[in-house]
Amino acid sequence: MSRTILRFTLVVAALTALSATIVAELGAKEPEWQKIVITTKFRSEGADFGDFNNDGVMDVVSGHVWYEGPDFKIEHKFMAGEDNTDPEGYTNSFVNFTDDVNGDGWTDIIICPHPGLDGFWYENPQGKSDGLWKELPSTIELGNESQAWTDVNGDGKKELIFNRNGWYGVAFPKADSEWDFVKVSPEDAKYQRYFHGNGYGDLNGDGRVDLLEMDGWWEQPEDFNATPWKFHEFKFADAASNILVADFNGDGLNDVFTAWHCHLYGLVCWLQKRSDDGKIDFEPVWLIPTEPGDDFFPKVSQLHSMALGDFNGDGIVDVVTGKRWWAHGSKGDVDPMATPYLIWWETKRDEAGGVSFVPHVIDDDSGVGTQVVARDINGDAVPDVLVGNKKGCFLFLSK
Numbered sequence: 001m002s003r004t005i006l007r008f009t010l011v012v013a014a015l016t017a018l019s020a021t022i023v024a025e026l027g028a029k030e031p032e033w034q035k036i037v038i039t040t041k042f043r044s045e046g047a048d049f050g051d052f053n054n055d056g057v058m059d060v061v062s063g064h065v066w067y068e069g070p071d072f073k074i075e076h077k078f079m080a081g082e083d084n085t086d087p088e089g090y091t092n093s094f095v096n097f098t099d100d101v102n103g104d105g106w107t108d109i110i111i112c113p114h115p116g117l118d119g120f121w122y123e124n125p126q127g128k129s130d131g132l133w134k135e136l137p138s139t140i141e142l143g144n145e146s147q148a149w150t151d152v153n154g155d156g157k158k159e160l161i162f163n164r165n166g167w168y169g170v171a172f173p174k175a176d177s178e179w180d181f182v183k184v185s186p187e188d189a190k191y192q193r194y195f196h197g198n199g200y201g202d203l204n205g206d207g208r209v210d211l212l213e214m215d216g217w218w219e220q221p222e223d224f225n226a227t228p229w230k231f232h233e234f235k236f237a238d239a240a241s242n243i244l245v246a247d248f249n250g251d252g253l254n255d256v257f258t259a260w261h262c263h264l265y266g267l268v269c270w271l272q273k274r275s276d277d278g279k280i281d282f283e284p285v286w287l288i289p290t291e292p293g294d295d296f297f298p299k300v301s302q303l304h305s306m307a308l309g310d311f312n313g314d315g316i317v318d319v320v321t322g323k324r325w326w327a328h329g330s331k332g333d334v335d336p337m338a339t340p341y342l343i344w345w346e347t348k349r350d351e352a353g354g355v356s357f358v359p360h361v362i363d364d365d366s367g368v369g370t371q372v373v374a375r376d377i378n379g380d381a382v383p384d385v386l387v388g389n390k391k392g393c394f395l396f397l398s399k
Contacts, residue, residue: 028314030346031382031398033362038062038072040392041083044091045324046305046371047388050098050107052076053127058377060395061109062388063093070378072395078109078133079122087390088329090114095371096388097149099158102175110138110160112147116193119160121173137178141165143193146242146305146370150200152209153224161198161211163191168213184211184218186228196262197237201245201254203272204280212256214240234282236270239263241304241370246317248347249355256282257319259303263333266290267303267321269357287345287357298359300341301334302327309374309383311344311360311398319357320344320374323367326390340367340391366394 043063050066052059057069064081068074084091095112102108106124113119119142122133141164148161152170160171160179168185185191197214204210208220211229214237218229236243241262248255253272260266266289270282292299306321322342330336346358362385369389377384378397385396 034397036395038393044093044388045369046095062393197240199243212243262304307374
């Protein structure tokens with residue numbers, strides 16, 4: 001790393017830390033949470049927000065039903081599907097995304113099904129019908145259990161990140177035909193339908209979004225289509241869930257946050273370190289060890305999804321995650337009958353450039369699914385939390 005770049009990085013880090021300190025002194029406060037039970041029926045392992053009727057109020061989708069805001073009591077079935085009231089099994093809705101796929105000004109719904117099946121998106125009928133929405137193909141063999149939806153190539157439109165039967169890559173939405181899939185990786189048998197671990201973020205600071213998986217990260221080249229991308233090997237996890245990227249310790253370098261094993265124990269933040277020649281490495285900060293003792297709190301397993309959000313208003317990004325209750329039924333995995341906590345982890349920086357994380361329980365009877373969303377739903381500029389899982393669908397309004 002050159003002296004100029006190093007000096008600039010240190011200045012940015014100092015300003016970031018100063019800004020965070022000022023914000024913290026003026027307004028940081030632990031939020032209170034209002035729990036809204038949208039449904040106790042098992043319809044999906046995920047959920048998302050969207051204004052589906054264009055009334056200026058956010059609605060919620062989870063599985064084959066969308067719920068009218070602001071009280072979410074009116075239900076609309078928009079796709080074929082039946083309620084699955086048996087949490088020992090699965091639905092055909094693992095992750096839900098919302099976006100205007102066809103550019104008509106109305107919010108559509110993207111459903112990521114049981115891993116390995118074909119995916120579809122559902123065209124909003126623009127308020128003309130309360131029947132089933134038009135079903136259109138997104139991509140065949142939609143693998144991974146926690147896909148990602150973000151703008152990868154910087155064109156202002158979001159793409160779907162997942163693996164497809166041997167490849168890791170990105171699908172570009174199209175309104176009138178199957179989405180184009182760009183293979184970021186070479187063919188590898190590990191990218192099977194149930195492959196765990198998926199994330200995105202700029203790790204090397206070149207302004208381009210890189211892709212992450214449990215064994216390392218794929219560096220986006222100048223030419224997006226110049227595949228395969230360069231791979232940087234690093235063991236982020238044994239079986240990750242969502243892989244989050246943010247600067248947690250305020251040094252100007254993006255770090256990595258994920259579950260070590262999303263069906264066992266382990267929660268870790270990997271702090272990025274740079275050598276003098278610019279080589280990227282990572283050091284761990286463990287939030288939950290891989291083998292926590294009985295007196296450890298929070299002793300939470302199956303951390304199958306997580307999301308970023310500044311929950312206390314101190315200007316520093318935090319994380320929300322929790323237990324995926326009965327991920328493989330009442331007898332599967334480790335400790336399936338434990339309390340289904342939903343927890344936000346407060347990021348605490350110190351003057352020496354270190355970081356620690358303080359757990360705050362949001363709820364003890366919901367947990368997460370294969371997706372958790374942290375966004376502002378009611379317009380108060382504070383992120384709320386939405387989950388869909390085998391216990392139902394729950395919204396937590398932050399106050």
